[in-house]
Amino acid sequence: MTLPNSPEARDIAAHLHPYTNAKKHLEIGPMMIESGQGVYVEDRTGKRYLEAMAGLWSVNVGFNEPRLIEAATAQMRKLPYYHTFGHKSHGPAVDLAEKLVGMAPVPMSKAFFTNSGSEANDTAMKMIWYRANALGQPQRKKIIARDRGYHGVTIASASLTGLPANHASFDLPIAGVLHTGSPHFWRDAHPGESEEEFSTRRAAELAALIEAEGPETIAAFFAEPIMGAGGVIVPPQGYWPKIQEVLRRYDILFVADEVICGFGRTGHMFGSQAFDLTPDMMTLSKGLSSSYLPISALLANDKVLAPIIEESDRIGTFGHGFTAGGHPVAAAVALESIAVIEERDLVGNAARTGAYLHQRLSALADHPLIGETRGLGLIGAVELVADKAARKALEKPGQLGAAVNARLLERGVITRNMGDALAFSPPLIITEAQIDELVEALTGALDDTL
Numbered sequence: 001m002t003l004p005n006s007p008e009a010r011d012i013a014a015h016l017h018p019y020t021n022a023k024k025h026l027e028i029g030p031m032m033i034e035s036g037q038g039v040y041v042e043d044r045t046g047k048r049y050l051e052a053m054a055g056l057w058s059v060n061v062g063f064n065e066p067r068l069i070e071a072a073t074a075q076m077r078k079l080p081y082y083h084t085f086g087h088k089s090h091g092p093a094v095d096l097a098e099k100l101v102g103m104a105p106v107p108m109s110k111a112f113f114t115n116s117g118s119e120a121n122d123t124a125m126k127m128i129w130y131r132a133n134a135l136g137q138p139q140r141k142k143i144i145a146r147d148r149g150y151h152g153v154t155i156a157s158a159s160l161t162g163l164p165a166n167h168a169s170f171d172l173p174i175a176g177v178l179h180t181g182s183p184h185f186w187r188d189a190h191p192g193e194s195e196e197e198f199s200t201r202r203a204a205e206l207a208a209l210i211e212a213e214g215p216e217t218i219a220a221f222f223a224e225p226i227m228g229a230g231g232v233i234v235p236p237q238g239y240w241p242k243i244q245e246v247l248r249r250y251d252i253l254f255v256a257d258e259v260i261c262g263f264g265r266t267g268h269m270f271g272s273q274a275f276d277l278t279p280d281m282m283t284l285s286k287g288l289s290s291s292y293l294p295i296s297a298l299l300a301n302d303k304v305l306a307p308i309i310e311e312s313d314r315i316g317t318f319g320h321g322f323t324a325g326g327h328p329v330a331a332a333v334a335l336e337s338i339a340v341i342e343e344r345d346l347v348g349n350a351a352r353t354g355a356y357l358h359q360r361l362s363a364l365a366d367h368p369l370i371g372e373t374r375g376l377g378l379i380g381a382v383e384l385v386a387d388k389a390a391r392k393a394l395e396k397p398g399q400l401g402a403a404v405n406a407r408l409l410e411r412g413v414i415t416r417n418m419g420d421a422l423a424f425s426p427p428l429i430i431t432e433a434q435i436d437e438l439v440e441a442l443t444g445a446l447d448d449t450l
């Protein structure tokens with residue numbers, strides 16, 4: 001029951017929510033979050049929740065880091081906005097571009113600023129097309145992404161995304177975006193197949209897709225080092241070396257979508273480092289500013305950029321850019337967020353407390369509702385099942401996940417169910433005691449659901 005004129009009633013009346021059943025929202029209404037502190041947030045009734053998703057996998061430094069607030073305030077006072085179109089620039093954009101290029105795990109040459117993960121991936125795709133034309137290879141524009149991959153929701157990045165709900169009734173994906181199988185070993189392996197054999201099969205399927213389409217038509221491959229929104233899918237043994245070998249064999253550009261994995265999430269500064277990836281481009285957002293302000297970035301190496309720079313000279317401009325790209329306040333906050341992550345060794349904390357999280361989650365493996373636990377660093381998931389042997393949840397996909405998720409919420413823990421996988425991606429400042437709190441609530445929620 002929502003009271004007339006309450007924030008809940010006003011939300012129902014005026015606000016269309018992303019990723020929400022818009023009709024059900026009319027009955028259910030919103031959960032109003034009012035404040036945040038460390039790994040906790042508080043709702044309008046004063047109930048406190050352990051935010052085990054860090055918002056949307058993104059508030060890496062926690063919910064009330066004063067250094068980020070001060071960095072924003074100082075930059076607001078000095079120069080609240082300027083753009084970087086034409087030959088204009090400003091200190092925070094230069095400092096952040098230099099910082100990102102310098103900290104990239106493989107040689108990158110420049111950063112381009114955007115405002116969301118979707119825009120960064122959209123921009124990567126446009127740059128790849130622009131480059132193909134610059135190289136006199138207009139036929140080489142097809143892009144391969146993966147089933148269950150998540151790259152955002154603009155027309156291009158939703159096309160890259162390999163999840164049905166992002167395509168249904170949107171008339172997506174657009175032509176020229178192809179999908180290959182996901183690295184979901186637990187779900188997709190054949191009976192008796194080893195991790196190495198499964199990885200070999202996935203790499204062979206990728207090569208077969210490239211051959212079937214014509215290698216001269218394939219420009220790039222987009223992938224998250226660990227899939228997030230697709231269900232926290234950690235690639236199995238041998239997967240990345242075999243996939244990268246195929247990409248090298250056909251000279252296909254590799255775009256690592258580090259929007260979730262970047263800035264410490266996996267216990268490495270970048271997910272690419274966890275798997276020895278050598279991308280040509282990287283897209284960054286979320287943990288870049290700990291989501292205190294919207295900002296994203298695209299890093300590209302010389303192989304990508306040299307032809308683009310020439311083409312911009314031929315045309316007269318690189319005709320792409322966003323009003324708020326490299327926003328000085330967002331850039332100042334991102335620089336401070338990175339400084340906090342580095343100075344407090346939050347990457348090391350993600351590795352250490354992440355190992356503890358996985359140890360505690362794997363101790364739940366015998367629970368009748370758990371099919372698999374997985375993860376790396378401070379990203380993890382439990383795959384819920386009703387029938388362990390058949391690896392099946394309930395008749396309706398996602399129903400079991402939603403039930404356990406709701407019980408966790410009652411117990412004061414916010415997480416997300418991606419179908420029947422329950423994901424965990426807390427702020428990187430989380431302590432072992434707070435992980436105990438999370439796992440105890442999870443155990444209770446599982447028992448309540450039995």
Ligand code: PLP
Pocket residue numbers: 056115116117118119121150151152153224228229257258259260285
């Ligand atoms: N890429 C990945 C891996 C993501 O997880 C997301 C968002 O969850 C995006 C891209 C899209 O980012 P945004 O929602 O900022 O557009």
